[in-house]
Amino acid sequence: MSQAIVRLLVSRLLQAGLVAWAVGTLTFLLTRALPGDMAYRIAAGRYGYENVDRDAAQAVASELNLDSHPLSAYAHWLGDLLQGKLGHSLVSGEPVWQELGHQLGHSLDLALTAVVLALLIGPPLGMLAGLRRGKALDKASLVAATGLRSLPPFVIGLLLIMLFSVTLGWLPAAGHGTAAHLWLPALSLALGLAAVSARVSRNAMARVASAPFYAFAMTKGLSPQRTFWRHGLRNVGVPVVAYLGVQLIYLIEGVVVVESLFAWPGIGHALVHALVARDVPMVQGTALAMGLLFVALNTLVDLACLAIDPRRRPA
Amino acid sequence: MTSLHVDRLSVSANDQVLVAPFSFSLQAGQCLTLLGETGAGKSLLAQAIMGTLPAGLTAQGQITLDGEDLMALTLPRRRAIWGRRLILLPQEPWHALDPLMTAERQIQETYRHAAGHDTERAVRYARQDLVSLGLDTAGARLPGELSGGMAQRVAFAAARAAGGKMVIADEPTKGLDSARRDDVVAMLKQTLAEGGTLLTITHDVEVARQLGGRIMILRNGDCIEAGPADQVLQQPISEYGRRLVAAEPSRWAPRRQYSRPDAPPVIEATQLSKARGGRTLFSEISLSIAPGEIVGISGPSGCGKSTLGDLLLGLSRPDRGQVRRAPGVAARRFQKLYQDPPAAFAPHWTLDTLLKDLIRQHRLDATRIPPLMDRLGLANVLLDRYPSDVSGGELQRFALLRALLLDPVMLFADEPTSRLDPITQQETMALLIELARERECAVMLVSHDEALIRHSCDRCLSLGNAEPHRPVPSTASSLPA
Numbered sequence: 001m002s003q004a005i006v007r008l009l010v011s012r013l014l015q016a017g018l019v020a021w022a023v024g025t026l027t028f029l030l031t032r033a034l035p036g037d038m039a040y041r042i043a044a045g046r047y048g049y050e051n052v053d054r055d056a057a058q059a060v061a062s063e064l065n066l067d068s069h070p071l072s073a074y075a076h077w078l079g080d081l082l083q084g085k086l087g088h089s090l091v092s093g094e095p096v097w098q099e100l101g102h103q104l105g106h107s108l109d110l111a112l113t114a115v116v117l118a119l120l121i122g123p124p125l126g127m128l129a130g131l132r133r134g135k136a137l138d139k140a141s142l143v144a145a146t147g148l149r150s151l152p153p154f155v156i157g158l159l160l161i162m163l164f165s166v167t168l169g170w171l172p173a174a175g176h177g178t179a180a181h182l183w184l185p186a187l188s189l190a191l192g193l194a195a196v197s198a199r200v201s202r203n204a205m206a207r208v209a210s211a212p213f214y215a216f217a218m219t220k221g222l223s224p225q226r227t228f229w230r231h232g233l234r235n236v237g238v239p240v241v242a243y244l245g246v247q248l249i250y251l252i253e254g255v256v257v258v259e260s261l262f263a264w265p266g267i268g269h270a271l272v273h274a275l276v277a278r279d280v281p282m283v284q285g286t287a288l289a290m291g292l293l294f295v296a297l298n299t300l301v302d303l304a305c306l307a308i309d310p311r312r313r314p315a
Numbered sequence: 316m317t318s319l320h321v322d323r324l325s326v327s328a329n330d331q332v333l334v335a336p337f338s339f340s341l342q343a344g345q346c347l348t349l350l351g352e353t354g355a356g357k358s359l360l361a362q363a364i365m366g367t368l369p370a371g372l373t374a375q376g377q378i379t380l381d382g383e384d385l386m387a388l389t390l391p392r393r394r395a396i397w398g399r400r401l402i403l404l405p406q407e408p409w410h411a412l413d414p415l416m417t418a419e420r421q422i423q424e425t426y427r428h429a430a431g432h433d434t435e436r437a438v439r440y441a442r443q444d445l446v447s448l449g450l451d452t453a454g455a456r457l458p459g460e461l462s463g464g465m466a467q468r469v470a471f472a473a474a475r476a477a478g479g480k481m482v483i484a485d486e487p488t489k490g491l492d493s494a495r496r497d498d499v500v501a502m503l504k505q506t507l508a509e510g511g512t513l514l515t516i517t518h519d520v521e522v523a524r525q526l527g528g529r530i531m532i533l534r535n536g537d538c539i540e541a542g543p544a545d546q547v548l549q550q551p552i553s554e555y556g557r558r559l560v561a562a563e564p565s566r567w568a569p570r571r572q573y574s575r576p577d578a579p580p581v582i583e584a585t586q587l588s589k590a591r592g593g594r595t596l597f598s599e600i601s602l603s604i605a606p607g608e609i610v611g612i613s614g615p616s617g618c619g620k621s622t623l624g625d626l627l628l629g630l631s632r633p634d635r636g637q638v639r640r641a642p643g644v645a646a647r648r649f650q651k652l653y654q655d656p657p658a659a660f661a662p663h664w665t666l667d668t669l670l671k672d673l674i675r676q677h678r679l680d681a682t683r684i685p686p687l688m689d690r691l692g693l694a695n696v697l698l699d700r701y702p703s704d705v706s707g708g709e710l711q712r713f714a715l716l717r718a719l720l721l722d723p724v725m726l727f728a729d730e731p732t733s734r735l736d737p738i739t740q741q742e743t744m745a746l747l748i749e750l751a752r753e754r755e756c757a758v759m760l761v762s763h764d765e766a767l768i769r770h771s772c773d774r775c776l777s778l779g780n781a782e783p784h785r786p787v788p789s790t791a792s793s794l795p796a
Binding site for chain 2: 211212213215216217218219220221222223224226230231234235238308309310311
């Protein structure tokens with residue numbers, strides 16, 4: 001393993017620690033700042049709204065130490081976090097780790113499928129448009145990309161459901177279990193990602209194709225196809241992959257919304273449910289998992305950048 | 316055997332003729348140099364012969380390579396000739412190499428994919444090339460890690476690996492200092508010695524002289540004069556040819572001696588050091604410049620010439636050392652003249668607007684403009700034009716006008732004529748020197764052209780070696796020979 005990779009992994013590891021602390025602290029503060037009586041909400045989550053009364057709320061409050069001083073609660077909570085104790089879900093009673101384990105797997109399935117789909121749709125179209133600047137495909141892809149990127153993922157998701165589930169009846173509208181269930185949520189995320197990737201690829205391709213080295217590769221005797229594979233692809237790949245890192249924010253945001261829309265049992269879906277039920281350990285756990293997922297995906301993007309751009313590797 | 320015949324070749328865009336019909340013929344082993352000012356359509360000729368004219372431009376006439384009519388070929392058939400029979404050497408080698416591929420592989424791939432050798436041979440030949448170019452250790456480096464000279468050699472090897480004998484070199488020495496220019500000429504001559512045929516396009520009279528062979532002088536797309544190199548360069552017949560040869564800096568009239576030892580310096584620097592990106596650009600430079608004095612700065616590219624200017628003008632701070640400007644002189648009277656005139660003007664405003672903005676900004680007297688324009692040979696009609704619609708020489712004179720309006724006591728001129736053709740360069744330099752003397756404005760002239768510095772400066776400061784620099788006394792005898 002080269003020095004550059006080690007340095008990258010160490011810095012990302014430190015970052016992961018910082019993210020864990022920052023996300024944890026923020027969720028701690030925000031869950032406390034939420035309106036409504038926390039003990040009532042938790043009790044309702046556990047026993048159902050009809051069965052909640054003052055005593056039940058009181059019992060929950062004393063069980064969870066909800067009345068203690070905020071600072072000591074924070075210190076207590078931080079100590080738990082340092083030991084990796086995320087606690088148990090207040091609703092299901094299962095350990096948070098175990099719940100996260102299931103959900104994270106589903107979310108990763110969704111996120112990675114979305115990224116792969118986006119890379120299969122965006123860059124090829126973008127590069128084609130970049131090689132034929134000003135032609136019909138270039139213009140059409142500009143309109144499509146602008147349109148898709150300006151729609152939030154849930155609108156794209158709804159449109160996809162209307163088209164593929166309601167009208168055509170090809171794919172299930174929600175739920176999970178079979179591979180068919182993955183297509184629509186993954187596509188909802190992928191289209192927005194692909195839109196930006198297509199534009200980045202298009203501009204990168206246009207720049208590379210008009211670069212002197214591209215012309216030189218052909219005048220020294222390489223065919224246009226070979227020039228593209230040997231000198232176009234990698235040079236276009238550098239900004240496209242680097243920009244993917246920026247787009248991860250869109251991906252993580254999208255995961256929350258799209259999972260809720262399609263009832264996909266992942267982290268984002270769990271986060272929304274935990275918030276409604278004031279399931280504080282689950283809120284903290286899911287937020288933490290998403291923060292760390294962001295760091296992990298960023299690390300992958302960085303490794304990919306190192307792999308395709310030799311200039312980043314010190315000799 | 317290689318032969319190239321070009322018969323009444325012209326290039327036009329929408330019925331507008333850019334290069335007038337033009338003919339020449341070149342037999343195997345011969346060398347022809349097309350000499351002329353920039354923008355005279357020389358590069359279009361090279362592109363027309365290759366078949367790489369940009370969209371919108373068309374070529375008419377006949378181009379025959381080894382008896383085959385190139386104009387009748389389809390684009391894929393023409394591509395099949397590239398590298399294998401017809402070679403175009405790249406202009407700026409750094410840009411001609413893929414930044415993400417190692418030097419060795421860029422040579423290898425020509426052997427493998429253009430010449431069609433198997434991988435094992437391609438690897439061996441590329442190695443041999445590197446060794447014979449003295450680059451055996453540089454094969455694994457990326458272009459960004461090569462020096463300009465190394466990149467040049469790698470690009471030459473990559474271009475020639477497919478075995479073509481007819482070589483076209485389009486401005487192969489653009490922006491190079493004289494040592495690297497001579498390297499390139501040596502490589503071109505090597506091509507000839509190995510049985511190649513050479514068509515060189517250049518604005519540099521010295522390149523034409525060193526290559527020998529035949530010369531054609533072009534102007535505005537027309538051939539003005541043609542003949543053997545010695546004859547054309549020794550005794551040009553045409554008026555333009557004479558001016559072109561005389562415009563070479565080494566032939567400029569000797570400059571008048573100038574010295575004002577008693578005057579207090581306009582700027583003084585002591586023990587300046589500056590590093591960038593962990594690399595020391597220069598250290599312990601001391602200098603002192605008298606009013607009206609012209610000091611040249613020379614050195615290889617990347618040695619910190621422009622950075623020194625930034626320090627002196629107060630645009631950035633030295634790591635160590637001190638810059639002292641003459642007391643009581645406003646900072647704006649230390650001015651800079653840029654290398655690329657179009658880049659130094661806002662493109663979307665007329666020159667008139669730009670000048671008026673300057674007048675307003677510094678509360679200057681607008682009545683000073685007409686006499687200055689007169690003095691700089693700038694016609695009034697130019698004021699209504701945009702910077703892109705006047706010539707490079709005119710625009711550089713506008714830049715000079717803009718600086719002069721601020722009554723500069725020092726002008727840092729960063730390669731002010733390197734983008735201009737030789738005749739315009741000579742005129743611009745003469746004007747700059749004359750005005751500097753007249754107004755007692757000190758000039759620091761950065762150039763990669765040693766002859767130009769020798770003929771226009773009172774003394775020269777050369778950067779780029781490890782020795783600490785001492786100011787040279789301002790006498791003509793101290794100039795480098």
